[in-house]
Amino acid sequence: MIPFSSLYLLFSNLLGAVYRRGNLSFSKDGNSVISPVGNRISVFDLKNNKSETLPVSTAKNITCVGLSPDGNLAILVDEDGAALLISLITRAVLHHFHFHKPVASIRFSPDGRKFVVTKENVALMYHAPGRNREFNAFVLDKSYYGPYDETTCIDWTDDSKCFVVGSKDMSTWVFGAERWSNLIYYSLGGHKDIMVGCFFEKDSLDLYTVSQDGTLCVWESDTELDGLVLRKTRLPAERGEEEERGEGEENEPRGEVIRGKGERPKEKEGTKNVRYKQRSKHFFNKEGDFNNLTAAAFHKPTHILVTGFASGIFHLHELPEFNLIHSLSISDQRIATVSMNSSGDWIGFGCSGLGQLLVWEWQSESYVFKQQGHFNNMAALAYSPDGQYIATGGDDGKVKVWNMTSGLCFVTFTEHTSSVTNVTFTSRGFVIVSASLDGTVRAFDLHRYRNFRTFTSPRPAQFSSLAVDPSGDLVSAGAQDSFEVFIWSMQTGRLLEVLGGHEGPVSCLCFSPVQSILASASWDKTVRLWDMMDSWQTKETLRLTSDGLAVSYRPDGQELAVATLDGEISFWSPQSANQTGSISGRHDLKMGRKETEKITSKQSAKGKSFTSLCYSADGESILAGGQSKFVCIYNIREQILMKKFEISCNLSLDAMEEFLDRRKMTEFGSLALVDEGVGDGDGVELSLPGVRKGDMSSRHFKPEIRVSSLRFSPTGRSWAATSTEGLLTYSLDGALVFDPYDLDLDVTPASVRRQLRQAKWAAAIVLAFRLNETALTQEVLEAVPHHQITVVCGSLPDVYVEKLLGFIASALERCGHLQFYLSWSQSLLTQHGQKLKTRWVLVECGRVHLSLCPVTVWNVVVFICLCVLCSCDWNMYTIRYAVALSKQKGVKRTAGDALCDKDESEDSEVMSEDSLEETDMLV
Ligand SMILES: *[C@@H]1O[C@H](CO)[C@@H](O)[C@H](O)[C@H]1NC(C)=O
Ligand SMILES: *[C@@H]1O[C@H](CO)[C@@H](O)[C@H](O)[C@H]1NC(C)=O
Ligand SMILES: *[C@@H]1O[C@H](CO)[C@@H](O)[C@H](O)[C@H]1NC(C)=O
Ligand SMILES: *[C@@H]1O[C@H](CO)[C@@H](O)[C@H](O)[C@H]1NC(C)=O
Ligand SMILES: *[C@@H]1O[C@H](CO)[C@@H](O)[C@H](O)[C@H]1NC(C)=O
Ligand SMILES: *[C@@H]1O[C@H](CO)[C@@H](O)[C@H](O)[C@H]1NC(C)=O
Ligand SMILES: *[C@@H]1O[C@H](CO)[C@@H](O)[C@H](O)[C@H]1NC(C)=O
Numbered sequence: 057m058i059p060f061s062s063l064y065l066l067f068s069n070l071l072g073a074v075y076r077r078g079n080l081s082f083s084k085d086g087n088s089v090i091s092p093v094g095n096r097i098s099v100f101d102l103k104n105n106k107s108e109t110l111p112v113s114t115a116k117n118i119t120c121v122g123l124s125p126d127g128n129l130a131i132l133v134d135e136d137g138a139a140l141l142i143s144l145i146t147r148a149v150l151h152h153f154h155f156h157k158p159v160a161s162i163r164f165s166p167d168g169r170k171f172v173v174t175k176e177n178v179a180l181m182y183h184a185p186g187r188n189r190e191f192n193a194f195v196l197d198k199s200y201y202g203p204y205d206e207t208t209c210i211d212w213t214d215d216s217k218c219f220v221v222g223s224k225d226m227s228t229w230v231f232g233a234e235r236w237s238n239l240i241y242y243s244l245g246g247h248k249d250i251m252v253g254c255f256f257e258k259d260s261l262d263l264y265t266v267s268q269d270g271t272l273c274v275w276e277s278d279t280e281l282d283g284l285v286l287r288k289t290r291l292p293a294e295r296g297e298e299e300e301r302g303e304g305e306e307n308e309p310r311g312e313v314i315r316g317k318g319e320r321p322k323e324k325e326g327t328k329n330v331r332y333k334q335r336s337k338h339f340f341n342k343e344g345d346f347n348n349l350t351a352a353a354f355h356k357p358t359h360i361l362v363t364g365f366a367s368g369i370f371h372l373h374e375l376p377e378f379n380l381i382h383s384l385s386i387s388d389q390r391i392a393t394v395s396m397n398s399s400g401d402w403i404g405f406g407c408s409g410l411g412q413l414l415v416w417e418w419q420s421e422s423y424v425f426k427q428q429g430h431f432n433n434m435a436a437l438a439y440s441p442d443g444q445y446i447a448t449g450g451d452d453g454k455v456k457v458w459n460m461t462s463g464l465c466f467v468t469f470t471e472h473t474s475s476v477t478n479v480t481f482t483s484r485g486f487v488i489v490s491a492s493l494d495g496t497v498r499a500f501d502l503h504r505y506r507n508f509r510t511f512t513s514p515r516p517a518q519f520s521s522l523a524v525d526p527s528g529d530l531v532s533a534g535a536q537d538s539f540e541v542f543i544w545s546m547q548t549g550r551l552l553e554v555l556g557g558h559e560g561p562v563s564c565l566c567f568s569p570v571q572s573i574l575a576s577a578s579w580d581k582t583v584r585l586w587d588m589m590d591s592w593q594t595k596e597t598l599r600l601t602s603d604g605l606a607v608s609y610r611p612d613g614q615e616l617a618v619a620t621l622d623g624e625i626s627f628w629s630p631q632s633a634n635q636t637g638s639i640s641g642r643h644d645l646k647m648g649r650k651e652t653e654k655i656t657s658k659q660s661a662k663g664k665s666f667t668s669l670c671y672s673a674d675g676e677s678i679l680a681g682g683q684s685k686f687v688c689i690y691n692i693r694e695q696i697l698m699k700k701f702e703i704s705c706n707l708s709l710d711a712m713e714e715f716l717d718r719r720k721m722t723e724f725g726s727l728a729l730v731d732e733g734v735g736d737g738d739g740v741e742l743s744l745p746g747v748r749k750g751d752m753s754s755r756h757f758k759p760e761i762r763v764s765s766l767r768f769s770p771t772g773r774s775w776a777a778t779s780t781e782g783l784l785t786y787s788l789d790g791a792l793v794f795d796p797y798d799l800d801l802d803v804t805p806a807s808v809r810r811q812l813r814q815a816k817w818a819a820a821i822v823l824a825f826r827l828n829e830t831a832l833t834q835e836v837l838e839a840v841p842h843h844q845i846t847v848v849c850g851s852l853p854d855v856y857v858e859k860l861l862g863f864i865a866s867a868l869e870r871c872g873h874l875q876f877y878l879s880w881s882q883s884l885l886t887q888h889g890q891k892l893k894t895r896w897v898l899v900e901c902g903r904v905h906l907s908l909c910p911v912t913v914w915n916v917v918v919f920i921c922l923c924v925l926c927s928c929d930w931n932m933y934t935i936r937y938a939v940a941l942s943k944q945k946g947v948k949r950t951a952g953d954a955l956c957d958k959d960e961s962e963d964s965e966v967m968s969e970d971s972l973e974e975t976d977m978l979v
Contacts, residue, residue, distance in 0.1 A: 068774065070096055070109035071458050071465075072448060073429040073782035075406040075413040078118045079161070079393050082404060083144075084127030086397030089404050089425070090144075091413055092118035094781050095706040097132060099144075100464075102402070102415060102425050107463035110147050114140055116707045122162035122171060129185060133159040137175065141185055141193055151185065151193040160208050165216035170197065170233060172219055174207035179221045181233060202229045202241055202316025213256045214356070215281055220263060222251030228265045229316055230332075237287040238279070239330040241316035246273045246334055253352030257376075258359070261330065264375055266352045266363065270340035274376050279330045338378040340371060351393050355400040360418075362403050364391030370405065372418055382421070386414055427465060430454060434778035436478045436765045441485040443769045445502075446776055448783055449476025455490045455500065458783065469500050471507045477520050478765075482528035482546070491522035491533045499531070499546065511544040513551070523565035523574065530588075534562025534576055541565065541576050543592070553592050557584060564606045568630065570613035575630075577604030583618055585630060596633040600626065605667050605682075610675040615692075617678055619666040625680060627692065639695050641666055645684040668765050673772040681763030687777055701786065703779055709761040805832055812839050817848040825859050833863055842879065849883040857884055 070093060078092035087103040094117050098109045114134040122131040129150075133139045137155035142148065157175040164171040164184060172181050179200040185193035203223030212219045218239060220230045228251055230242040249269035256263055261277035340349060340363060351364035360381070361373045368387035373380055389409035396403050402424055405414045415425035430450030437448045446458045453472040456465045474494035481488055486502040497511040497519055517535035519542075524531050530552070531544045541555040541562055560579030567574050572588035573595065583598040602622040609616055615636070616628040623642035628635050645664050666682040672689075677698060681687040687701045765778045774787030803826045811820035817840045824833040840848055852860065864881050867873075 068787040069785045071783040074427040077408045079121045080395040080404045080406045081123045082397040124164050125168045153194045163210040165212045167216040177203045198312040200231045200314045220254045222254040224250045235287040236284045255354035258356040268348045270349045272338040274335045275332045276335045353394040355396045358400045364394045366390045437778045438480045440481045443771045447479045447488045449479040451475040478522035491519035493518040497533045509549050521565045525567040536561040568613045577607040579603040606669045608669040623665040670766045681766045683762045685761045818851045846883045
């Protein structure tokens, strides 16, 4: 049977990356931190110790995040200025918008009615998206000009009347959000470096400004907030002086334009303009010139200013007196962002260098939360036997263990000094073994959190592969440089055996789950099977067509899958050493072109292959991933692709785009190559085989998307992959719950038939469903005149649509009125298709059509129609798979005929073949 479950797996979480860049924000209640990770955002619940990555993503890495004051909405802006408006409650994308230029920061007004974004030297004020869904949720209100250079930071007054913008040109501008006659704009100087923060004092126009060189200026205004005077009518003379309406030069609307100038706006009608006076100036103790001030946050109710520095130090000051409360070094990396929660007791820090996210409680001087992702790539992963934990190893030499319930890392082992190449749990579950290029294999105890055993080889060797036998007594590791396989005893730590014979690096090791046999794959184009019972002699040598990259035993031990450099997966019988099948994956990997590649993606795909394999628990399908953004699930018996998962759509990563982007081509070649200075066009440069990370020494370095390791969870309800972005988990969405039927007293077969007699079809159907009697429902449905079906479907309450579809699906199995029931499903799907939980339909139809009843061609056709009609999230591979399956199963029709109704005549058989082809075309 088709393991349907594996097809409904949906993105569920991203672990291992906690912060990269962009703004950290606290939720409204102050208990969660919202942190951008790549092109997604994660929510860390600090009270319940949970993390979750939302299933929304932007096209490129997120650079800034604006949270609405009620905490319901967030605006995410990526590197290019493409923005998403998302609801943090439903986790849905509400609106897409493009600012067309990189956006430096974004801030909602405290009353939630406006927000300001700064792009380049302009501050744009938009109407905040309302409660109702509008056609365009982003309506520009006013554009503010003034600074000469890029703007960096924004703050609003508490009553949303004014906002202040700091700029890289060392100036700070106060702008009126409404038409104040005494405050249109006001520019403040006084700094000698880029502005990092500017903050209004609570309920006041008084201002603090902080610049990168560690200077704080305290500004006092001569007016209180309620001293702002609304301008009455606009005098014609005013027009053109500091306001213009939409100059024609650009097409995009600019709303009302406020142009700040060097001189102060003229005072009119006896109103006195707001003036600022510098009250004091303070200097932070920077300890050195290179220790720039990099981030600042101010908590208005408590008057506490937090400043973060490039050296990883932060200071807490009380303003306006500038009393130092605390100072601490939390990292050796630049603090990229600082944020304070609403109560002011927690401070969140993000350090992009190492991807650290810290939350510090300043009163108790303790960490509330401390997480760090793997620096650089993750290389390996392993599920614990109970599926509760995942261990990951990274190129940074760290081994981390993640709690799958909470999504947080609870222990990090740092003993390795070089890249970790594989990790695994022993069968009892509390020991983790890891192999590293530093020449050691280490075993860690999860009870006492220590490295209790270290295995080494007599001569130093770089271990590129690792396997632990099912009993947990034998540890084996394969070397990349000496081509040998080493076997140690877990108990004693002694080296038991050195297996020689391979003539190339040993790329993967795997123990048979049922026998004491070790399989080793090597670049020498062989897989060797070593028999422990026979003093580790080579039992068999499997000759591959190309270099062996990964090998995996089927859970019952009766089959071996081997991935080779030519992009194939071959299947072998371990007993006879005969090849039983193969799948060519090159086409499915459909690798993206790298920006600097001078060859087409078709050509470059020729050099790509799978590097990680994992069988599903039933051994029917295999999960494969490699140097691609796609992870494929194949059905082994049919040797056909069942589903492709696109693990990332982050265009900030390399090798994402399949085709050449013409916009990035210049007459000198690709833009990326021109930047690189190697675009002379002579000779085709290919990266060396086995290059994993790209050339980090080059000026233009973009990490390439790839999957380094894949595992199904022991429970079979999820799978995980380590990729350039972090640890991704996909799991089954268990939320297939229905509303219970509500039974009233007057629902009886008699009342159903009464409705029928009165030709109240929809009511009769609802009543019949409430009774839940198959025969009656069928009677009712078949009583509906054919020409009424569309009308009845249209008036059916939503709740019953799914039920009816399910019923029709099963009715198709039982009786022969194919045309009739097909009309039902068609009109249901065309009228309600959008509202349906497509997944439900698929599960239901899939269950009925493909698992319970012998598959007939017809059923599959109907099933495919359903899939296509409801524009489901299945992809074409799934459908092709179903078609292929039906063709194969069609042969065994005799058994199916006996069970299905005799009415299914020859005619319908012929017809079905036709429609099968039609569906093929549709696909
Ligand atoms: C974008 O995000 C990815 C994944 O989080 C990261 O590896 C990459 O370095 C980021 N790129 C930039 C330019 O920040
Ligand atoms: C967001 O972060 C950027 C730098 O990453 C900073 O310039 C900007 O001021 C921050 N915005 C806010 C509203 O904190
Ligand atoms: C600190 O700021 C100065 C002036 O803007 C700049 O030249 C220098 O490169 C910065 N240093 C670091 C370490 O960022
Ligand atoms: C894993 O997380 C869950 C939920 O937060 C918690 O109950 C459990 O104790 C955690 N386990 C470990 C080992 O931290
Ligand atoms: C990593 O370890 C697992 C579990 O022992 C094993 O199945 C897998 O083949 C290993 N991978 C490599 C590359 O050695
Ligand atoms: C393995 O293949 C050889 C040659 O094709 C064949 O003679 C042999 O019978 C096969 N063994 C099994 C067990 O299928
Ligand atoms: C309706 O009846 C079927 C069996 O006839 C049963 O499996 C199903 O749970 C029932 N549905 C409800 C909502 O009671």
